[in-house]
Amino acid sequence: xxxxSLFKNLAxxxxxxxxxxxxxxxxxxYWGKKGHQIPANPSLSMTLKECYTETKVTFxxxxxxxxxxxxxxxxxxxxxxxxxxxxxxxxxxxxxNQVSFSIETSNTFPHGTGIASSASGLSAFALCLTDYLYxxxxxxxxxxxxxxxxxxxxxxxxxxxxxxxxGFTTWGExxxxxxxxxxxxxxxxxxxxxHLKDSVVVVxxxxxxVSSTAGHGxxxxxxxxxxxFVQAKDNFDIMARALKSGDIEEMGRVLESxxxxxxxxxxxxxxxxxxxxxxxLAAIEMIWSFRRETKLPLYFTLDAGPNLHLIYPDxxxxxxxxxxxxxxxxxxQKIIHDEKGEGPLxx
Ligand code: PMV
Numbered sequence: 001x002x003x004x005s006l007f008k009n010l011a012x013x014x015x016x017x018x019x020x021x022x023x024x025x026x027x028x029x030y031w032g033k034k035g036h037q038i039p040a041n042p043s044l045s046m047t048l049k050e051c052y053t054e055t056k057v058t059f060x061x062x063x064x065x066x067x068x069x070x071x072x073x074x075x076x077x078x079x080x081x082x083x084x085x086x087x088x089x090x091x092x093x094x095x096x097n098q099v100s101f102s103i104e105t106s107n108t109f110p111h112g113t114g115i116a117s118s119a120s121g122l123s124a125f126a127l128c129l130t131d132y133l134y135x136x137x138x139x140x141x142x143x144x145x146x147x148x149x150x151x152x153x154x155x156x157x158x159x160x161x162x163x164x165x166x167g168f169t170t171w172g173e174x175x176x177x178x179x180x181x182x183x184x185x186x187x188x189x190x191x192x193x194x195h196l197k198d199s200v201v202v203v204x205x206x207x208x209x210v211s212s213t214a215g216h217g218x219x220x221x222x223x224x225x226x227x228x229f230v231q232a233k234d235n236f237d238i239m240a241r242a243l244k245s246g247d248i249e250e251m252g253r254v255l256e257s258x259x260x261x262x263x264x265x266x267x268x269x270x271x272x273x274x275x276x277x278x279x280x281l282a283a284i285e286m287i288w289s290f291r292r293e294t295k296l297p298l299y300f301t302l303d304a305g306p307n308l309h310l311i312y313p314d315x316x317x318x319x320x321x322x323x324x325x326x327x328x329x330x331x332x333q334k335i336i337h338d339e340k341g342e343g344p345l346x347x
Contacts, residue, residue, distance in 0.1 A: 003093070003095070003133065003136055003137055004094065004095055006136050006137060006138075007095040007098070007136055008095075010136070010138075011061055011136055012135065013060065013061050014058065014059065014060050014061075015058075015059045015131075015132055015135050016056065016057070016058050016059070017056070017057055017059075017127075017128040017131035017132060017346075018054065018055065018056040018057075018128070018346070018347040019054070019055055019124045019127040019128050019131075019344055019345070019346055019347065020052050020053070020054045020055075020124065020344060020345045020346075020347055021052055021053055021055070021120050021121075021123040021124035021127060021163050021164070021344040022047050022048045022049060022051060022052040022120055022163055022166075022341050022343065022344065023047075023048050023051045023052065023053075023109070023115045023116050023117065023119045023120040023163065024045040024046060024047045024048060024116070024119050024159065024162050024163045024169070025045055025046055025048065025115075025116075025198055025301060025303065025309050025311075026043050026044065026045040026159065026162075026258070026301070026303070027044050027045060027046060027168075027239055027243075027251070027254070027255050027258065027301065027311075028041075028042065028043050028044040028045075028232060028235050028236045028239050028254070028258050029043060029232065029258050029259075029261070029262045030043035030158050030159060030171065030172070031215065031216065031219060031228070031232075031262055031265060031304075032216055032219030032220070032222075032225060032228070032229065033158070033216050033219075036155075037154050037155050037158055038181045038182075039158060039171060039172040039181060040219065040225075040229050040232075041172060041228075041229045041232035041233050041236070042170060042171065042172030042173065042174035042179060042232070042233065042236045043159075043162070043170070043171050043172055043232075043236070044168065044169070044170045044171075044187060044236060044239055044240065044243075045159070045162045045168065045169055045171075046167070046168050046196060046198070046311075046340050047162070047163055047165065047166050047167060047168075047169065047340065047341050047342075047343055048115070048198060048338045048339070048340070048341050049338055049339050049340065049341025049342070050108060050109075050336075050337075050338045050339075050341070051107075051108055051109040051115045051120065051336065051338050052107070052108055052120050052124075052341075052344075053105055053106070053107050053108075053117065053120035053121040053123075053124045054105070054106055054108075054124065054347065055103060055104070055105040055121065055124035055125055055128055056103070056104045056105075056128075056347075057101055057102070057103050057125065057128040057129070057132075058101075058102040058103075059099055059100075059101060059132050060099065060100045060102070061098060061099065061100075062098055062099055062100035063098065064097060064098070065084060065087060065088070065096060065097040065098070065099060065100075065101075066099075066100040066101065067080045067081075067083045067084040067087070067100075067101045067103065068080060068100070068101070068102050068103065069083060069101075069103040069104075069105065070103070070104050070105070071105055071106065072105075072106045072107075073104075073106075079105075080103075083101065083103065083125065086122075086155070086156045087101075089155065090152075090155065093133075103125070105121060105124070105125075107120065107121070109336060110205070110334075111205075112202075112204075112205035112206065112207060113200060113202045113205060113307060113334065113336060114200055114202060114302075114303050114305045114306070114307025114308070114309065115200060115303075115336065115338075116159055116303060118156075118157040118159070118160060118212075119157065119159045119160045119162070119163045120160075120163060121160075122153055122156040122157045122160035123149070123150075123153045123160040123161070123163035123164050123344065124344070125153075125156065126149050126150075126152040126153035126156060126160065126164070127149045127153075127164065127344055127346070129149075129152055130145060130148050130149040130152060131346075133148070146164050146165060147183050148183075149164045150162075150164045150165075150183035150184045151182050151183040154171070154182065154183060154184075158171070158216075161183055161184045162184040163184075163343075163344070164184060164343070164344060165184060165185075165186045165343050166186075166340075166341055166342035166343025166344075167186060167187070167188075167189070167194075167340060167342070167343070168186070168187040168188075168189050168243065168340075169184040169185060169186055169187055170184065170185050170187045170236075170240070171183070171184040171185070172236075174233065174236055174237070175236075175237055175240075176240065187240070187243070188244075189243040189244060189246075190243065190244055190245060190246030191246070192246040192248070192313070193243055193246055193248065193251070193313070194340070195313060195314040195315075195339070195340065196311055196312065196313060196314070196339065196340050197310075197311070197312050197313070197314055197317060197320075197337070197338070197339045197340075198309050198310065198311055198338045198339060198340070199309075199310040199312075199320075199321070199324055199335060199336070199337045199338070200307055200308070200309050200310075200335065200336040200337075200338065201283055201307060201308040201309075201310060201324070201328050201331070201332045201335055202307045202332050202333050202334040202335065202336065203277050203279040203280050203283065203306050203307055203308070203331055203332050203333065204277050204279070204305075204306045204307065204333065205333055205334075208275055208304070208305055209273070209275075210266070210273050210275070212304045215266065215304055218265075218266075218269040218270070218271060219265065219269070221270055222265060222268070222269050222270065223268070223270070224265065224268060228261065228265055231261060232258075232261075235254050235257065235258055235261075238250065238254050239251060239254045239255075239258075242254065248297045248313065249297065251299070252297060252299035252311070255299045255300075255301050255311060256299055256300060256301065258301065259300065259301040259302040260302075262302065262304065263275070263276055263302060266304075275304060275305050275306055276302075276306055277306040279306075279331040279332070280302070280306045280307075280308060282331050283300070283308050283328055283331050283332070284300060284308070286327050286328060286331075287299075287300050287308075287310070290323050290327070294319070294323075296312070296316050296319060296320065297312060297313060297316065298310060298311075298312045298316070298320050298323070299311050299312070310324065314339070321337070
């Protein structure tokens with residue numbers, strides 16, 4: 001029987017699902033799409049631990065699609081409209097237009113800190129939605145659950161698809177046979193790289209003036225797009241090898257190259273822009289000189305924004321946190337200490 005007829009005949013009048021889902025930070029960046037939410041190159045990310053979204057969705061049978069969303073207890077028309085528009089794109093689930101969604105969501109981290117709330121928020125929502133689909137179909141939760149959730153998350157926001165698993169994940173077709181354009185896949189790393197920290201140096205909490213959606217769009221007529229996609233594919237292979245073999249220096253070299261290439265794409269796009277701030281560059285110089293002087297494996301990456309994610313192994317935590325608080329706090333509004341996490345949790 002199709003989900004469509006199950007919905008009409010057997011759907012419960014009300015179903016509630018709550019998930020906690022973390023954000024992630026890309027080590028190899030997704031920047032540019034082909035078609036609808038298909039990445040132009042493969043990406044690889046680390047899922048965070050403390051920075052997560054908790055979302056409760058109450059699904060009710062209704063006459064028409066209705067979305068009501070509260071972020072930290074306050075109604076948000078903007079996010080409700082985003083979810084509603086996303087649900088309308090899920091053409092294979094047409095009966096969603098007879099469901100009312102009441103969403104209560106909150107983040108453990110503030111907005112504008114360079115930690116992707118779209119990745120945590122939309123993966124949490126996709127996990128709740130997948131729960132509902134399983135409830136309707138009567139299927140037991142199986143190993144396809146996370147693949148389906150990841151696919152639904154991807155359709156909402158590309159990077160969100162990587163948050164449905166803990167540790168490291170890949171997304172996008174590449175030399176690894178299991179990696180797909182449609183959903184993320186867990187990626188096992190060398191034991192020495194299993195305990196990486198991520199300290200986020202928030203140099204600016206300002207709203208960005210060019211969104212990620214617009215940024216992806218600007219890759220379509222970018223003169224260096226083809227070269228960037230080749231570089232990203234090469235970097236993906238080098239990064240995957242370095243993570244597998246525990247080569248932290250190679251990992252760090254590619255991590256920083258990816259961050260700088262992402263921002264170079266923005267600076268060199270036909271409609272040029274930058275999301276970097278003077279303090280981003282000042283912090284980069286300090287990280288480079290700290291590394292030269294101490295030889296400690298401290299590396300940075302950047303998302304589409306001015307804030308730095310500092311990546312390092314937990315064994316150097318004390319020395320590196322001392323450097324961060326002595327040298328980088330004057331350049332930043334806030335520092336958020338996080339680390340690699342174990343992935344989403346059903347509440
Ligand atoms: O998922 P989106 O559409 O918000 O794009 C994310 C893009 C980057 O964060 C810059 C890179 C990435 O792979 O996460």
